[in-house]
Amino acid sequence: MVVEVSGCNPDVLNDLDRVKEILRESALQANAEILELAFHHFAPQGVSGVVVISESHLSIHTWPEYGYAALDVYTCGEKTDPWRAMEYAAEKFEATTIVKTEIARGQEIEGRPRVYGHSVVETEVMRDGMAVVS
Amino acid sequence: MVVEVSGCNPDVLNDLDRVKEILRESALQANAEILELAFHHFAPQGVSGVVVISESHLSIHTWPEYGYAALDVYTCGEKTDPWRAMEYAAEKFEATTIVKTEIARGQEIEGRPRVYGHSVVETEVMRDGMAVVS
Numbered sequence: 001m002v003v004e005v006s007g008c009n010p011d012v013l014n015d016l017d018r019v020k021e022i023l024r025e026s027a028l029q030a031n032a033e034i035l036e037l038a039f040h041h042f043a044p045q046g047v048s049g050v051v052v053i054s055e056s057h058l059s060i061h062t063w064p065e066y067g068y069a070a071l072d073v074y075t076c077g078e079k080t081d082p083w084r085a086m087e088y089a090a091e092k093f094e095a096t097t098i099v100k101t102e103i104a105r106g107q108e109i110e111g112r113p114r115v116y117g118h119s120v121v122e123t124e125v126m127r128d129g130m131a132v133v134s
Numbered sequence: 135m136v137v138e139v140s141g142c143n144p145d146v147l148n149d150l151d152r153v154k155e156i157l158r159e160s161a162l163q164a165n166a167e168i169l170e171l172a173f174h175h176f177a178p179q180g181v182s183g184v185v186v187i188s189e190s191h192l193s194i195h196t197w198p199e200y201g202y203a204a205l206d207v208y209t210c211g212e213k214t215d216p217w218r219a220m221e222y223a224a225e226k227f228e229a230t231t232i233v234k235t236e237i238a239r240g241q242e243i244e245g246r247p248r249v250y251g252h253s254v255v256e257t258e259v260m261r262d263g264m265a266v267v268s
Contacts, residue, residue, distance in 0.1 A: 061191075070190075074204075114141070115140045
């Protein structure tokens with residue numbers, strides 16, 4: 001799940017500990033098992049970080065000066081819910097707009113055993129409290 | 135850059151140190167500055183890992199049993215070359231097929247200042263020595 005969140009609280013986006021905690025909790029909200037965390041704060045501003053989970057990873061890159069962050073939620077298996085992770089993170093960042101595209105990874109290409117591709121499932125735009133606007 | 139590599143060498147895909155070294159070198163090949171690494175080996179097999187770079191991140195998830203890995207190369211700025219990172223990693227994994235989709239992140243939506251989306255630029259399929267087949 002490829003996600004852009006806009007209209008976020010710049011103070012949250014620029015706080016390494018809060019961003020890390022939000023991503024960690026997003027992973028747990030998605031019912032994922034956390035394995036590793038790697039986060040970095042940039043000067044003068046911005047945070048990048050990744051949570052490696054048993055079911056793949058979550059990543060975040062924030063631009064506080066634009067109230068914007070790029071979030072990836074990559075999960076596999078039936079047990080995990082990337083949507084829940086995305087909603088949780090967007091809420092904690094106080095996002096007013098979310099643009100989200102779902103990509104199905106590792107799909108075996110028809111007639112070509114063990115050759116894998118991916119497909120773009122759909123793009124959604126959500127605004128102000130998760131209402132779908134297009 | 136969202137990439138699936140198939141037909142890879144399973145021994146390479148299952149070797150934590152080699153996968154880590156390939157991703158690290160891929161980042162350098164892309165002219166990126168490495169900040170953090172977080173890698174994990176799964177039982178019985180498979181490796182997940184992320185390289186956080188100044189210009190965003192690279193991630194890898196491998197399935198040695200399918201000769202398959204899912205690679206993301208997320209960069210920003212003119213200086214870095216995600217294509218080079220992808221080619222380098224695919225070569226080292228001994229991939230025979232690459233399916234790659236480029237997504238442009240953080241694009242300001244027209245008429246909506248400070249609201250950001252993304253767009254799928256293109257998908258390419260490459261086979262046997264990087265030749266473009268479709």
